[in-house]
Amino acid sequence: MKKIIRTVGMVAALTLLFACGAKPATPTVDPTTPATPTTPSVPSTSETPEAVSVKDYFPFEGDVEYIFEGMGNEYATFTRTVDYIDGNRIQIRDNNGGTEIVKIIEADDNEVKIVYSRGETYFRESFIKKDSGKPEILLKAPIAKGTTWMMPDGSKSTITGIDVVVKVPYGEYKAVEVTIDGATGDTINYYVKGVGLVKMVYNPGTDEVSSSLKTVTKNKPYSRLMTFYVTNSDAKLIRVNKEVTFKTNSITRIILQDVYKAVGTEKNSNILSANTKINSLYLNDDGMVYIDLSKEFVTEMNAGSEFEAMILQSVTNTFGDFYGETRVMLTVDDKTYESGHILLDEDEYLKVDYSKVIEP
Known part of the structure; x- marks a missing residue:
């Protein structure tokens, strides 16, 4: 910075x-x-x-x-x-x-x-x-x-x-x-x-x-360019830059949730499913980003282990970028992330990683 x-x-x-x-x-x-x-x-x-x-x-x-x-x-x-x-x-x-x-x-x-x-x-x-x-x-x-x-x-x-x-x-x-x-x-x-x-x-x-x-x-609210990450069928990450606008008192997590869904639809890569909600999103005093998603993030994912890992990486990179941090603690309905393929430990965080990013 x-x-x-x-x-x-x-x-x-x-x-x-x-x-x-x-x-x-x-x-x-x-x-x-x-x-x-x-x-x-x-x-x-x-x-x-x-x-x-x-x-x-x-x-x-x-x-x-x-x-x-x-x-x-x-x-x-x-x-x-x-x-x-x-x-x-x-x-x-x-x-x-x-x-x-x-x-x-x-x-x-x-x-x-x-x-x-x-x-x-x-x-x-x-x-x-x-x-x-x-x-x-x-x-x-x-x-x-x-x-x-x-x-x-x-x-x-x-x-x-x-x-x-x-x-x-x-x-x-x-x-x-x-x-x-x-x-x-x-x-x-x-x-x-x-x-x-x-x-x-x-x-x-x-x-x-x-x-x-x-x-x-x-009628001129705050706006900024933001990078969203999605994954393709080859399990690679793609950057998508979008101008995001925040009206006074608008709720940040809802704005980002809706724009992220729109980006996924546009790129045929729905990181957040239609029914997935961001329950909470904030930067904690420990310098780590905390994001809690609704259960639909897991139940509607329908992905193999490799593709699921890239979905988690997409979320990590997107919200890590937004806050300018490298560590993201992801939970589902306030519980440790768990699916049929991946189980995170209670204190295990995800790290921002650009090694598999390709240009769109």
């Missing part, structure tokens, strides 16, 4: 102050609505600080793509999408071309704070309930010039302006300005009611780095 220089890492961390609006999306498995670019409806509106709460500057909205235009560093340009919304929490994902970072942000009338973050997260999984125990406050009541709070790293954040005019490619606004006095430089963030973060400026004392909101596209 890609690593970036320290300045870039700070930029990536800053990009997780978010602009996202509305009630949480309900779970879905059929993201088909076309994307619709939007433009700001009410640019440059005057605000009355006493009449708004902090969370008004962090609206929650799912299935929206935000693009920030960067200057001063190649990683200052980034794309933001929303993985999950649950009550007063939102999980956002930022991709700056060098890495993907997810963070959980919690918002109420008094403050908005980052409660959990995870770098280099190229898979989609819910961290919405997680808490690091060291919240990073992004904005705090009262919305008034001079309001100050401390950050976990010892730096100080201050509201340094209320109706500060800020112009970005997406529009011109009067924003709340927050200045963070950090050990390696100052960061200035601009928030607009009903829009969210519109600009970030980082000044390390040398070259200034900035990210400015450029476009907001609704």
